[in-house]
Amino acid sequence: MSKHVMVFCEQRDGVMQKVSLELLGEGKKLANALGQKLIALVLGHNVDALNQTALQHGADEVIAVDSEYLSDYMNEPYTKAMTAVLKAEDFEIVLIGATAIGRDLAPRVAARVKTGLTADCTSLEIDPDTNHLLMTRPAFGGNILATIICPEHRPQMASIRPGVMIAPEPTAQSNGTVRNFPVEFTPADRNVTILETVKSAKKTKDITEAKVLVSGGRGTGKEGFATLEKLASALGGMVGASRAAVDAGFAEKEKQIGQTGKTVRPQLYMACGISGAIQHLAGMEESELIIAINKNPSAPIFDVADVGIVGDMHKILHKLIDRLERLA
Amino acid sequence: MKIIVCIKQVPNTNEVKLNQETGTLIRDGVPSIINPDDLAGIEAALRIKDTRDAHVTVITMGPPQADVALREALAMGCDDAYLISDRAFAGADTWATSGTLAGAINLLGYDLIITGRQAIDGDTAQVGPQIAEHLGIPVISYAEEINAEDKTITVKRQYEDRYQIIQAQYPVLITALSELNQPRYMSVGGIVDAYDTKEVKSLAYVDLEHLVARENIGLKGSPTRVKKSFTKSPKGKGELHQVSDDESVEIIIRKLKEHHIL
Amino acid sequence: MDFSLSKKHELLRDLYVKFAKDEVQPLAAEVDETEQFPYGTVEKLARYGLLGIPVPREYGGAAADNLAYAMAVEELSKVCATTGVIVSAHTSLCTAPIMENGTPEQKEKYLTKLATGEWLGAFGLTEPGAGTDAAGQQTTAVPNGDNYILNGTKLFITNADAAHVYIIIAMTDKSKGTRGCTAFIVEKDFPGFSVGKQEKKMGIRGSATCELIMRDCVVPKANMLGKEGQGFKLAMQTLDGGRIGIAAQALGIAQGAIDITVNYVKERVQFGKRISQFQNTQFELADMQTTVDAARLLTYRAAYFKDKKQPYANHAAMAKLFASEAASDVTRRCLQLHGGYGYTREYAIERMMRDAKITEIYEGTSEVQKMVIAAHMKVN
Numbered sequence: 029m030s031k032h033v034m035v036f037c038e039q040r041d042g043v044m045q046k047v048s049l050e051l052l053g054e055g056k057k058l059a060n061a062l063g064q065k066l067i068a069l070v071l072g073h074n075v076d077a078l079n080q081t082a083l084q085h086g087a088d089e090v091i092a093v094d095s096e097y098l099s100d101y102m103n104e105p106y107t108k109a110m111t112a113v114l115k116a117e118d119f120e121i122v123l124i125g126a127t128a129i130g131r132d133l134a135p136r137v138a139a140r141v142k143t144g145l146t147a148d149c150t151s152l153e154i155d156p157d158t159n160h161l162l163m164t165r166p167a168f169g170g171n172i173l174a175t176i177i178c179p180e181h182r183p184q185m186a187s188i189r190p191g192v193m194i195a196p197e198p199t200a201q202s203n204g205t206v207r208n209f210p211v212e213f214t215p216a217d218r219n220v221t222i223l224e225t226v227k228s229a230k231k232t233k234d235i236t237e238a239k240v241l242v243s244g245g246r247g248t249g250k251e252g253f254a255t256l257e258k259l260a261s262a263l264g265g266m267v268g269a270s271r272a273a274v275d276a277g278f279a280e281k282e283k284q285i286g287q288t289g290k291t292v293r294p295q296l297y298m299a300c301g302i303s304g305a306i307q308h309l310a311g312m313e314e315s316e317l318i319i320a321i322n323k324n325p326s327a328p329i330f331d332v333a334d335v336g337i338v339g340d341m342h343k344i345l346h347k348l349i350d351r352l353e354r355l356a
Numbered sequence: 357m358k359i360i361v362c363i364k365q366v367p368n369t370n371e372v373k374l375n376q377e378t379g380t381l382i383r384d385g386v387p388s389i390i391n392p393d394d395l396a397g398i399e400a401a402l403r404i405k406d407t408r409d410a411h412v413t414v415i416t417m418g419p420p421q422a423d424v425a426l427r428e429a430l431a432m433g434c435d436d437a438y439l440i441s442d443r444a445f446a447g448a449d450t451w452a453t454s455g456t457l458a459g460a461i462n463l464l465g466y467d468l469i470i471t472g473r474q475a476i477d478g479d480t481a482q483v484g485p486q487i488a489e490h491l492g493i494p495v496i497s498y499a500e501e502i503n504a505e506d507k508t509i510t511v512k513r514q515y516e517d518r519y520q521i522i523q524a525q526y527p528v529l530i531t532a533l534s535e536l537n538q539p540r541y542m543s544v545g546g547i548v549d550a551y552d553t554k555e556v557k558s559l560a561y562v563d564l565e566h567l568v569a570r571e572n573i574g575l576k577g578s579p580t581r582v583k584k585s586f587t588k589s590p591k592g593k594g595e596l597h598q599v600s601d602d603e604s605v606e607i608i609i610r611k612l613k614e615h616h617i618l
Numbered sequence: 619m620d621f622s623l624s625k626k627h628e629l630l631r632d633l634y635v636k637f638a639k640d641e642v643q644p645l646a647a648e649v650d651e652t653e654q655f656p657y658g659t660v661e662k663l664a665r666y667g668l669l670g671i672p673v674p675r676e677y678g679g680a681a682a683d684n685l686a687y688a689m690a691v692e693e694l695s696k697v698c699a700t701t702g703v704i705v706s707a708h709t710s711l712c713t714a715p716i717m718e719n720g721t722p723e724q725k726e727k728y729l730t731k732l733a734t735g736e737w738l739g740a741f742g743l744t745e746p747g748a749g750t751d752a753a754g755q756q757t758t759a760v761p762n763g764d765n766y767i768l769n770g771t772k773l774f775i776t777n778a779d780a781a782h783v784y785i786i787i788a789m790t791d792k793s794k795g796t797r798g799c800t801a802f803i804v805e806k807d808f809p810g811f812s813v814g815k816q817e818k819k820m821g822i823r824g825s826a827t828c829e830l831i832m833r834d835c836v837v838p839k840a841n842m843l844g845k846e847g848q849g850f851k852l853a854m855q856t857l858d859g860g861r862i863g864i865a866a867q868a869l870g871i872a873q874g875a876i877d878i879t880v881n882y883v884k885e886r887v888q889f890g891k892r893i894s895q896f897q898n899t900q901f902e903l904a905d906m907q908t909t910v911d912a913a914r915l916l917t918y919r920a921a922y923f924k925d926k927k928q929p930y931a932n933h934a935a936m937a938k939l940f941a942s943e944a945a946s947d948v949t950r951r952c953l954q955l956h957g958g959y960g961y962t963r964e965y966a967i968e969r970m971m972r973d974a975k976i977t978e979i980y981e982g983t984s985e986v987q988k989m990v991i992a993a994h995m996k997v998n
Contacts, residue, residue: 040517103485103495128515132497135482139451139489144579147450147480162583168369168477174585181579219494220528223510224521240617263617281535296617306372317615318594319608324885325598326892334594335611337604347605355609355618427629542633544667544690545680551626552681 031120032067033059034091034183036110036133037082038125040101042075047125049085049195051188054152055123056086056196058161061154064120067091071109073099076206083202085195090206097213101129104219107136109211114141116209119183121161123152126187134187144178145185150192150291161186166310191236191291233266234290235283240265241294243285243312245302246272247322248341252301253278255345259298262352268292270308286311300341304329321345357410357504357526359401360461361434362471362487363394365418365425369476390425393472397532399539401470402433404504411435413464417445417457423556430550431542438464442560447575454486455577459568460559461491468509469529473498484531496522497531621915630686634693637666638701646698649824650969653816655780656824659701664735668694669708673717673733677725680733684859684921688866692917695870696877699973700824702870706863707776707825708732711981712739712785715856716803719844728783728803737782741860742772742804742830743853750986753796753850757832759788766790766802766842768835771814774980778828779813782806785856786830786837787849799849803841810835821972858931860981862924865917865937868945868977872910875945875970876903879952882965886957899955906948913941932994939987942977949974 035055037048052068059066068082070092079090091113097105110133114122124130126148138145146163153162155177161184163176178184235241240263242256256267269279271286285292286308297315302308304320304327312318313332320333321341330336337344367386390398401412414429416422417440426437440460448456461469469488474481481497488495500519501512511530513520542550561573571577597607612618623631641662649656663669671687673679680686687709695702713732716724731737748754757770768788775784784804791798804811814829844852880903883894893899916937923930949971953960960967978984992998 040515103497107489128498131481132485132495135450135480135485136489136495138482139454139486142451142579144449144451145482146580147478147482167479167585168367168372172585172587175583176580177583178580220496220522220524222520223523225518226520227518263612296612296615307369317611317617319611321604325596325887326884330596331593333596335607336594336596337607338596338598339601339604343601344604344608347601348608351605351609352618424625424629427625428632431629431633541637541666542629543665543680544630544633544671544682544686545675546667547626547629547633548680548682548686550629551624 031062031118032065033062033121034067034069034114034119034123035087036122036124036130037068037070037078038127038129039070039072039075039078040129042072042078044078044081045125045127046195047127047130047188047190049081050190050193051123051125052082052085052087053196054188054193055121058121058152058154059088062120062159065089067119069093069110069113071098071106079206080202081198083204083206084198084200088204090204091209092206093209093211095211095213097217100222100225101133102218102220102222103132103136105213105217106133107140108213108217110137111140112211113209114183122183122185124185124187126189130187134185138185141183143181143183143185144176145187146176146178147187149186149188152186152188160184189291191293235266235268235285236290236292238266238292239294240296241268241285241292241312241315242266242298242300243268243270243302244273244278244300245270245308246276246278247303248273248278248301250278252342255342255349256300258349259345259352262349262356263296265294265296268312270302270305272305299329299333300345302329303327304332357404357408357467358465359404359410359412359468359470360464360466361394361397361401361412361414361429362457362469362483363398363414363416363425363429364391364472364475365389365416365422366391366475366477388421388425390428391472391475392534393474393532395472395539396534396536397470397472398429398432398434399537400499400502400530400532401468402540403537404468404502405433408504413438415440415457415460415464417441417448417453417460426556427547427550428542430554430556431546432540433546437554437556438559439556440559444561444570444574447578448573449578449580450480450482450486451579452573452577454483455490455572456564456568457483458487458490459564461487462567463559463564467526468504469493469527471529471531473531473533481531484529488529491527491529493527493529494524495529495531496524499530499532500536502530502532502536627686627689630682631689631693633666634690637662637668638693638697642694642701643697646700647963647966647969649698649700651963653818653823655826656701656704657780660704660735660738660780663701663705668705669735669738670713670733671709673713673729677717677729678734683925684862685918685925688862688917688921691863691866692870692873692914695867696874698824699867699871699970700822702867703776703822703825703864704738704780706860706867707741708739708781710860710863711741711776711856712781712783714859715741715785715801715843715852718855719801719852723840724803724843732783738777738780740775740777740781740784741856742775742784742786744773744775746771746773750983752853755787755789755799757786757788758792759790759800759802759837761790761839764839766837766839768802768804768810768832768837770832772830774817774827775830776825776827776980778830779816779826784830785843786832787853790846790849794847796850797847799853800846801843801849801852802837803843804832804835804837808835808837819976821969821974821976857981858934859924861934861938861987862917862920864977864981865913865920865934865941868938868941868974869910869913869917871970871974871977872906872913872941872945872948875949875952875967876906876910878966879903879955882956893955902951902955906951909944910948913937913944916940932991935982935987935990935994938977938982939984939991942974943984945974945977946971
């Protein structure tokens with residue numbers, strides 16, 4: 029029986045989401061390990077161009093469901109389409125990006141096909157003895173890692189945290205094929221009504237894409253964050269924040285790094301006045317170079333920092349910014 | 357309107373610390389709290405009750421110690437509380453948990469179900485949508501605002517880069533974000549009532565067996581298994597400097613140059 | 619004997635801690651600095667039932683007990699002693715005497731408003747010439763038709779300006795001394811009643827402490843609280859209860875001081891070590907925590923006996939004496955552990971030290987408590 033690895037390709041307004049490319053890269057590795065095909069599932073309406081994108085990023089085949097019911101993401105029509113494909117063929121593994129859409133869709137699909145789903149995974153592996161998918165994910169505030177298996181049900185489903193897998197470079201040519209999969213929809217499938225969609229003006233690019241991040245915590249204070257902005261611009265980076273700083277109103281929620289915020293792995297992470305709650309560490313400790321400034325020498329941030337500086341961040345940063353400006 | 361709020365009692369993971377020597381979690385003295393997203397769910401239900409005729413029932417599946425979480429919900433103003441507790445439910449993953457909760461919800465009757473988006477200990481965000489699937493009703497997740505009318509409910513639903521205004525008819529399940537609202541405190545009188553006049557009712561498997569098959573509950577009914585869990589080995593400690601501000605700046609500049617950031 | 623709290627009291631503690639941390643602590647420094655009465659906080663206290671803790675449900679109260687009330691004052695005072703005394707004066711000195719001595723009509727009219735926090739209450743006993751010697755009352759109440767006419771001045775009245783209703787002790791028959799004292803319920807709007815200047819105080823600076831001035835103040839006879847001539851006894855009983863509140867306030871200040879000091883000594887580094895690593899710091903804190911735990915046991919015991927409707931005046935006096943002196947001592951020693959920073963207004967400890975002192979003075983000085991305790995011991 030031929031089995032496949034599926035990656036759900038999430039698109040919004042016809043744009044493939046970055047996490048889906050990352051999953052194609054990871055899915056390919058798993059498919060190779062199992063000697064199976066990698067199939068990309070593209071759901072949407074008039075988004076044919078994405079089929080090529082998927083093929084160029086490693087998919088052996090694209091299964092496309094095209095319907096106006098799928099033009100905007102809606103839970104039930106997407107669940108119906110995905111379930112129909114999953115029931116029609118044998119899939120060993122299904123990967124979905126752990127985005128606001130993926131984490132809405134995946135559980136419903138898993139419940140409908142009665143299989144296990146592991147949420148927000150950060151690493152995937154094939155068990156060489158059993159060929160089971162080993163799905164590893166952080167839990168309990170980010171400090172425990174749990175490896176989950178789904179031994180008896182298929183497919184093995186996992187949602188994957190954006191930013192942890194590596195997107196492959198696209199190839200110019202692909203021999204893959206595109207197969208249109210028909211799904212019948214009825215008006216009842218639209219079981220809710222979208223009255224309005226409002227795109228938030230993209231003020232800044234996402235902190236997960238920044239090469240340099242300078243971050244502050246509760247102790248950084250409102251003024252401290254203004255200093256961080258200056259430092260970030262001197263270093264060509266962006267400002268991030270701990271949950272405590274976001275709660276205190278010093279920074280916007282989208283800048284939050286950590287368990288309930290974003291996971292970042294920039295080239296440089298400067299933690300200024302962050303003590304280093306484990307939730308925060310979970311979101312940044314993979315950064316290449318971590319420099320931490322804190323007045324408390326026993327702050328946990330120093331346990332993950334490559335370079336720890338005990339001192340007053342305000343004074344040091346002002347001097348550092350001066351130095352950087354003179355260098356430039 | 358009959359509203360059911362599903363909550364979970366979780367350890368306050370913000371207060372969990374790591375024992376640096378052994379690499380294990382220090383769980384002693386970590387207080388148990390109502391999961392923050394669920395607390396927002398309770399508040400959302402109570403706000404509906406503040407303005408219209410609604411009956412709010414709060415339920416949780418968990419060990420007997422979860423009683424206090426339900427008392428807290430009662431003390432905030434919920435009308436009824438059920439503890440779904442049985443050894444047979446132990447070890448359930450999200451699929452089995454959601455099926456069991458769906459059984460209890462069917463038993464109790466409902467127009468609107470509110471769950472938190474995700475629990476801070478497991479962070480799966482799966483139980484809400486899966487309850488909706490077991491019940492065969494629509495789900496609107498990531499609710500940032502809720503406006504309940506007699507026949508319809510309108511929800512502001514958050515995505516990373518946009519939001520949608522979504523309308524649904526009852527019955528429907530909504531998953532709440534902690535950003536949804538600022539939950540009210542318990543009141544002193546509410547706490548007294550929660551212990552002296554109200555009760556936390558119990559549901560065991562025997563109460564649900566006509567609604568949920570035995571092979572679908574607990575560890576046996578769970579497709580997933582935890583193969584192993586482990587603590588991350590903390591990254592090796594780097595260098596720590598306690599020097600003058602000027603020397604600190606020099607160290608930083610040197611490191612930035614070494615790593616080709618400057 | 620059971621020293622563990624019930625689940626209900628544990629949950630009450632959770633509420634108080636959360637409320638204090640989120641609603642009270644952020645304002646504490648500002649309330650002290652500006653000497654502004656925290657009206658917004660009082661509204662929130664009312665909304666969550668903290669202004670009617672021991673009042674029965676039928677009057678809009680929370681129907682909790684005196685232990686629950688003492689715990690509330692303790693937790694509030696850990697972060698803001700001003701807020702602690704507002705609740706204590708309102709509950710112990712105005713709400714309680716009406717609850718315990720009021721006619722059904724008085725309870726209907728006043729207790730409901732006080733328990734729900736719609737009105738704030740205060741208590742007027744102290745006069746310019748009658749402090750510790752409370753029997754030397756000069757305020758007079760003279761019958762006139764359906765009313766009494768009150769004349770006199772009350773001094774150092776907590777909540778004065780913010781309150782809507784007052785328990786006023788006045789002489790209805792000077793010839794009888796303390797047996798000529800009578801208590802009245804006086805509304806702020808009664809003709810001839812006014813609130814005088816606000817005192818500038820060393821501590822609890824956000825609590826409104828003012829004079830009450832009565833010039834031919836017209837009080838209906840229906841507002842006599844208890845019987846004519848029983849006012850002094852009523853006042854003394856009221857203060858017995860009040861001492862539980864002040865003991866709880868002192869206890870809270872002391873524990874709050876220890877809590878912030880524990881955090882401080884774990885951060886502050888001298889001689890290359892956290893100062894918490896020095897044995898002097900450890901011994902100081904261990905010693906202080908033992909004292910504060912003893913104060914807590916005394917305070918809770920007094921509340922327990924009041925709840926059991928057993929004599930508690932002696933227990934309340936001991937609790938108040940011990941807890942208030944502990945508060946002064948502990949805050950001073952905690953400030954010392956803070957060193958120079960502790961003397962700056964950047965840190966809360968100096969405020970706590972200033973706030974602590976009053977607990978040894980009001981609602982009976984330490985010396986008065988010793989008189990009560992000695993009398994109970996029949997040492998005379």
